[in-house]
Amino acid sequence: MPELPEVETVRRGLSDSVVGARIESARVRHPRAIRRHELGRRDFVDRVAGYEILAVRRRGKFLWWQLAADDQPQLALIAxxxxxxxxxxxxxxRVVDRHARATFRLADTRTVVFRDQRTFGWLRLDDWDGDGVPEPVRHIGLDPFDPAYDQKQVAIGMARSESGIKRLLLSQNLVSGVGNIYADEALWRAQVHPETSGSSLAEEGCRRVLDQVAAVMTAALDAGGTSFDPLYVSVNGESGWFDRSLDAYGREGLPCRRCGHAILRERFTNRSSHRCPECQPAPFV
Ligand SMILES: [Zn+2]
Known part of the structure; x- marks a missing residue:
């Protein structure tokens, strides 16, 4: 599953290649791709034609193209x-790709292909005047890449909670976009057990964890950005970065790169946590 750094990599790739282009026509190739667009396929295809892509924006794992056209209301194409x-x-x-779910022919003859093998992704159009964020994205909290993200406030919020720090990182309320992989990696780096409560870490400890969240996500983003090919805008959850650079996630039984103890894998809700028993011992209860 693409996590936040992958989605940001896609946003940057799209932004570099399609901003300023005009959409000549669109085609929906699979109904699930526009299942969140309530007015249906015809409305989607008719409405988006002729619009210029002004910007590609993101909040959390939602991307949207900011669209404008003469004498038409501004739109957001949310993905x-x-x-x-x-x-x-x-x-x-001609796009020959059995996983292509929607295509956008640009006036410069290029085509943007939304491909989605498992069809959990979606696209929709919304009126949006360019202020703030489109309505379907408003419930999403700020993430560490957002210019308005305030790490001190997030740390203060976490330090008020009796919940475990990993649960707080994944909750999407105080900070958005932190998935299971990056939570495990950040906690390994900060040498904090995932069940340690926010209150026992206090603001200082929460800030230490959040520093590592930002660092690990930035490292992933930098790696995703280095191999970027403008003609191949893609998300790949199995990028080379994962193989080479993970310290905890997916390393069950392998030696901790800091102390040599075997990394543990433990159940965490319906997923798993990876930690070093030596560097991240269980908190006193
Ligand atoms: Zn260790």
Missing amino acids: HLGMSGQFRLTDKQ
């Missing part, structure tokens, strides 16, 4: 990548 969504850009006249 969620779900489990396997990707955007690709092609120069080919």
